[in-house]
Amino acid sequence: MNIIVLVKQVPDTETKIKISGDKKSIEKTDVKWVINPYDEFAIEQALKTKEQLKAGSVTVVSMGPDRVVESLRTAIAMGADNAVHVKTDQPLDSYLVGKTLAEVVKKESGQLVFTGKQGIDDDQAATFGFVAEFLNWPSASMVVKCEIAADKITVQREVEGGTRFVLQMPAPAVIAVDKGINTPRYASLPGIMKAKKKEIKTYSMSDLGMASEAIKTVSADYALPPERQAGKKLSGDAASQAKELVRLLREEAKVI
Amino acid sequence: MSTYLIAEHKDGQLKKASLEMLSECLRQGTQPTCILLGHGALEAAAGELGKAGASKVVILEHAELASYSSEGFANALYGYLSKQSPSVIMAGASWQGKDYLPRLSAKFNAGLASDCTEFKLSGNSATVRRPVFAGKCSQAVSFSSGPAIFSVRPNVLAVGGDQSTTPQIEKVAADVGQIRAKVTEVLSSGQKKVDLTEADIIVSGGRSLKSADNFKLLFDCASVVGAAVGASRAAVDAGYAPHDMQVGQTGKTVSPKLYVACGISGAIQHLAGMRTSKVIVAINKDPEAPIFQKADYGIVGDLFEVVPHLTEELKKLKANS
Numbered sequence: 001m002n003i004i005v006l007v008k009q010v011p012d013t014e015t016k017i018k019i020s021g022d023k024k025s026i027e028k029t030d031v032k033w034v035i036n037p038y039d040e041f042a043i044e045q046a047l048k049t050k051e052q053l054k055a056g057s058v059t060v061v062s063m064g065p066d067r068v069v070e071s072l073r074t075a076i077a078m079g080a081d082n083a084v085h086v087k088t089d090q091p092l093d094s095y096l097v098g099k100t101l102a103e104v105v106k107k108e109s110g111q112l113v114f115t116g117k118q119g120i121d122d123d124q125a126a127t128f129g130f131v132a133e134f135l136n137w138p139s140a141s142m143v144v145k146c147e148i149a150a151d152k153i154t155v156q157r158e159v160e161g162g163t164r165f166v167l168q169m170p171a172p173a174v175i176a177v178d179k180g181i182n183t184p185r186y187a188s189l190p191g192i193m194k195a196k197k198k199e200i201k202t203y204s205m206s207d208l209g210m211a212s213e214a215i216k217t218v219s220a221d222y223a224l225p226p227e228r229q230a231g232k233k234l235s236g237d238a239a240s241q242a243k244e245l246v247r248l249l250r251e252e253a254k255v256i
Numbered sequence: 257m258s259t260y261l262i263a264e265h266k267d268g269q270l271k272k273a274s275l276e277m278l279s280e281c282l283r284q285g286t287q288p289t290c291i292l293l294g295h296g297a298l299e300a301a302a303g304e305l306g307k308a309g310a311s312k313v314v315i316l317e318h319a320e321l322a323s324y325s326s327e328g329f330a331n332a333l334y335g336y337l338s339k340q341s342p343s344v345i346m347a348g349a350s351w352q353g354k355d356y357l358p359r360l361s362a363k364f365n366a367g368l369a370s371d372c373t374e375f376k377l378s379g380n381s382a383t384v385r386r387p388v389f390a391g392k393c394s395q396a397v398s399f400s401s402g403p404a405i406f407s408v409r410p411n412v413l414a415v416g417g418d419q420s421t422t423p424q425i426e427k428v429a430a431d432v433g434q435i436r437a438k439v440t441e442v443l444s445s446g447q448k449k450v451d452l453t454e455a456d457i458i459v460s461g462g463r464s465l466k467s468a469d470n471f472k473l474l475f476d477c478a479s480v481v482g483a484a485v486g487a488s489r490a491a492v493d494a495g496y497a498p499h500d501m502q503v504g505q506t507g508k509t510v511s512p513k514l515y516v517a518c519g520i521s522g523a524i525q526h527l528a529g530m531r532t533s534k535v536i537v538a539i540n541k542d543p544e545a546p547i548f549q550k551a552d553y554g555i556v557g558d559l560f561e562v563v564p565h566l567t568e569e570l571k572k573l574k575a576n577s
Contacts, residue, residue, distance in 0.1 A: 013505045013525040017392040017529050026393065037506050094358065095367045120505050122388055124370045129326070129358025137435035139326060141355055144499075154440075158500050160454075162445035169437035179492075179506060180499035192326035214400070216367030221396035225387075225531060241555045242565035246573055247538065248553055253535045255514040256457070256481060256573065 001056035001148075001171070003046045004110035005080065006101055006131065008036040009064060009071040010121040019222045035071045036143065038116025041177045044184040046114045047079045049148050056111075057081040061104050063097055065089050069200055077187030077195035084108065084201045086208065091119075093215040096123075098130020103208040105135060113174040117142050128176035138169040141176040258340060259377060261288040262333065262347035263305060263313075268294070270301040272415065272454070273348035275308045277408050279416035282309045286377045288346075289314060290423075291336070293329055293430070295322035302425050309419035316430040319491070323439055324352055330359035331433035343380040344401045349407035352452075357407055366402030371509075373412045373532075382406070390505035390528035410454050411511055412532075452503065455484035457514045460503055460530070463490035464519025464541070471497055473560070475568040476517060480574060484509065486530075487518045504529035516566075518559040522547030539563065558565060 011017075011031045016028040035043070046058045061073040062068040064088040072083035084104060105113055113132075118125035125141070132139035144164070145156035151171045156164045158178060187195070205211055232248070234241045249256045259281060263274035274290070281288045289303045290313045292298045300312040316332045329352070337360075345360070347353040348369040361368040372384040373394070378538060382404040387394045397406075452458060459478045461471055471485065478485045487497035489504050503510055504526040515533035520526060522538070522545055530536070531550060538551035539559050548554045555562055 011389070011486065015389075015392075016524065018388050019393060026389070093367050094370075095361065095365075098358070098362060120390065120476075123386075123390060123509075124368065125354050126358040126361070126368050126370055129355065130362045130368075133330070133359040133362035139359075140437055142351065156443070160451040162449040162500065164443040164445075165439045166441035166443060167437050168440050178499065181503070203366070216365075216399065216401055217369055218398050218400055219395040220398070222388075222393055223395075224393050227537070228531060228550040228552075230549045231554065233548070233554040233556060238557055238561035239565045241557060242562055242569045245553055245555060245566065246569040249514065249535070249537070250573065253514075253552065255535050256570070 001053055001111045001240070002109050003049060003056060003058045004105050004108060004113045005042050005046045005058060005060045005075070006113060006115035006127060007039040007043065007060050007062045007071060007075060008119045009068045010036045010119055013037070017224070019224060023222045024220050033067055033071070035074055036116050036119050038118060038120070038177065038179065040184040041117050041179060041181050042114040043075050043078055043080065044182045044235060045146060045177055047185070048110070048182060050245050053148065059084060059108055061086065061101060063088060063092065063100060072194040072200055073198070074187065076198050077191040078185055079191060082201070083198065084203065086203050086205070088205050091215055093217045093218045094124045094126035094130055096213055098127055099134050099213060100205065100208055100210050101127065102131045102134035103210065104203065105131065107208070111172045112148070115174070115176050117176045117178050128174050132174040135174070137172050137174055139174040139176070140167050140169070142178045143175050144178050144180050146175055146181065148175070168241060258342050259286050259288040259344040260291060260337060260340070260342050262291045262345065262353070263301065264348050264350055264352060265292060265294065265301045266299065268301055270304045271348060271350065273350065273408065273410035274305070275415045276410065276413040277346055277348065278305060278308050278310055279392050281377065282416060284377050287311055291316060291333070293321045293332055295319050296404055299521045301513045302423060306421045306423035307418055309421055310423045311421055313423045313425050315425060315427045317427055318430040318432045320432045320435060321430060325435045325437060325439065326356045326359055327437060328432040329356040329436045330363065331362050333429035334363040335431040337426060344377060344382050345403050346375065347407050349409045353407045357405060361405045363403050364405065366405050367399055369397040369406040372406050373409050375406060375425060383494055387509065388510050390525070391531055392528045394470045397521065409511070440520065449483035450482060452484045452486055452501070452508050452510055455510070455512050457481050457483035458486045458510055458512045459483050459516045459518065460486035460488065460520060461491055461497070461518050462488040462520035465491060465496055468496045469500045473563050475540055477570065480570040484553065488526050489523070517547050517551070518563055522550060
């Protein structure tokens with residue numbers, strides 16, 4: 001089975017966000033770039049699936065400027081077989097990313113796609129659905145358990161209030177994974193050596209027939225939220241603190 | 257201008273997020289066409305929409321829509337909406353909305369803005385504002401072509417007053433197309449939990465809870481006021497709480513009326529997920545914990561002492577009200 005993993009490179013969660021001068025994006029200097037944490041679970045799930053099926057390959061795909069190659073090499077060091085870089089510096093949105101990545105999946109003859117449930121930068125949680133629809137494949141998101149047997153895929157997805165759905169679908173499909181599905185492995189030393197030498201396939205947007213495609217949503221006017229001010233500290237012993245807190249929440253804040 | 261609001265219900269019970277969006281549309285002078293999907297017994301939900309001011313409700317009916325599927329919902333909605341030339345399509349940013357809207361947008365060859373906290377309807381389109389980086393900043397999004405499709409975060413917009421309208425209800429036999437991914441079983445964790453993203457009050461615990469068993473303290477406190485229980489990444493990674501309870505950049509982003517952080521230091525990625533809470537309470541032994549800089553009310557103290565007292569005080573309050 002040719003397994004494709006769609007990977008996004010994002011600023012590390014510890015990044016303190018600053019807004020760029022034109023307010024059209026965040027300030028990208030001094031950002032530590034990492035693989036989107038949810039996509040790390042997707043890579044691990046793809047590697048596990050290949051090991052379990054004892055056949056096939058894992059190809060990681062990422063879109064963006066040259067810096068994303070570093071994330072692709074990290075994925076190879078973890079155990080991925082191949083990597084594809086869709087090289088572009090243009091602005092992207094969920095539509096354009098979804099449509100482009102669907103073309104990559106077709107070109108690479110993908111039979112199963114894993115990705116993270118959302119990028120922790122744009123928080124759109126939409127790539128999986130766009131890709132699935134453009135490929136006309138079934139999909140599942142927020143997947144916390146995934147079993148692949150022959151051409152039948154069984155997943156569990158989180159819904160609300162502690163409920164899980166068990167879903168079945170035929171392959172090929174797009175599976176967007178959530179935290180908790182597995183524990184991503186570390187890169188091995190031989191893996192790191194292999195990753196350094198591995199040739200990474202590069203596509204331009206026009207290689208994928210996407211030269212005339214454009215984004216459908218335009219983002220602008222980035223803003224930082226208002227800073228919260230530190231409020232009151234309550235004094236006394238635990239009993240009187242608790243009593244005073246409940247009084248304030250009731251009478252002053254009026255939230256209970 | 258034609259605005260469509262995809263309302264959501266659970267077993268015929270309307271979700272509050274649907275009323276929040278409807279009220280906001282009406283405040284902006286736009287009467288949206290509300291859409292419900294399902295199979296029978298949706299009159300009560302349609303009536304609730306009417307009560308909140310909806311004048312038209314379309315019910316897309318099909319046996320396969322009785323339970324949720326991304327393909328069934330996207331196909332049924334596209335089948336109906338593609339004949340209406342919609343300019344705006346909105347839905348709640350629930351686990352359902354977030355699941356089928358990307359598919360629906362792809363069918364329209366349109367863009368999508370997820371989890372918006374503001375929208376402004378104007379002419380034949382809309383502009384929205386949405387948090388990114390789990391709320392570390394936000395962006396304005398406009399739509400350059402196709403219908404403006406977006407989802408709206410629950411619990412942010414206010415529900416308006418009673419309008420007592422009797423809506424015109426149109427029932428449409430839906431075309432659900434091919435549904436390949438099907439639900440075969442529903443697993444419940446046993447305890448009926450309040451959903452974090454829709455909760456008015458959240459009591460959340462960090463690594464200082466020291467064990468999964470100790471989270472009982474928080475559940476006891478939460479149950480008094482019908483609150484949901486959350487957890488920090490540190491607590492989840494330590495195995496004290498499952499991931500579906502995690503609040504923060506790699507968990508859920510929440511904006512309850514009241515957020516009580518117990519033994520949570522306030523790492524940047526946690527603050528991102530809860531900073532839009534209306535009122536924040538911090539209970540922490542460490543007076544230097546960054547969470548106190550964001551908290552409206554701070555208690556420097558041992559959560560194991562403070563929380564049981566808090567539970568008792570809340571019980572007293574409930575008994576007297």
